[in-house]
Amino acid sequence: MHTKYQKTIVITPIIAIMLIISGCFNSNTSNSTPYYILSEEFSDYCWFEKGSYWVFQNDITLVTDTIKISDIVETKRFHNENGGFNYQAVEMYTSTNGFDITKYELTANNHEPELTSMNSLFRLYKNDGSYYLVFLPQYPMGESINMGDEIGTYTNVEILNSFELNNISYQNVYHTRVVVSSTNTEYNYWIAKYHSLIKATSKIDGQTTSISVKSDHLIGVD
Helix, strand or coil: CCCCCCCCCCHHHHHHHHHHHHHHHHHHCCCCCCEEEHHHHHHHCCCCCCCCCEEEEEEECCCCEEEEEEEEEEEEEEEEECCCCCEEEEEEEEEECCCCEEEEEECCCCCCCCCCCCCEEEEECCCCEEEEEEEEEEEEEECCCECCHHHHEEEEEEEEEEEEEECEEEEEEEEEEEEEEHHCEEEEEEEEECCCCEEEEEEEEEEEEEEEEEEECCEECC
């Protein structure tokens, strides 16, 4: 049996002030986990709203199909390594298409973006759940980064001031490459500012496939 009792506590003005300060300190401490978001420049390259679409063609067969953003899901995720941090994730789901692309995923990395930097990555998902690393611009140009056996070695190959594709001129285009040694596969991507992925090629055992944008209608993020 527990005996109830009362104990009178006298709170002086000084103690009251100390409690308020302590409460504020504890509140800030509990919310001190960093939250990293997509930089504005990266969003200009990759983030487009529902209703945006690209008309791609198979560069060998010339068959075309439309990849349209049918839904947007934005979440705050938690990464528990290195003390833990929160990061912004944007999933751009696509309507059914002949290129088997089901989702574009954008996630912020664990550092604050500078005004002219891009701190995030872009992955492309297929219908079977597999994904491909397309764009990770934070690394120095020409430096090969080993991302693991399954993902491969990533390289920012070059930045093109101008790039002509299907009679359309694009500016500020990143050319990236991913080589997966375990499957003898090489992927190349071209990502244009205000247009996202505009061309992709894959080479598997010496056989190359290629898709490229014929036209697009894109709604940027405010």
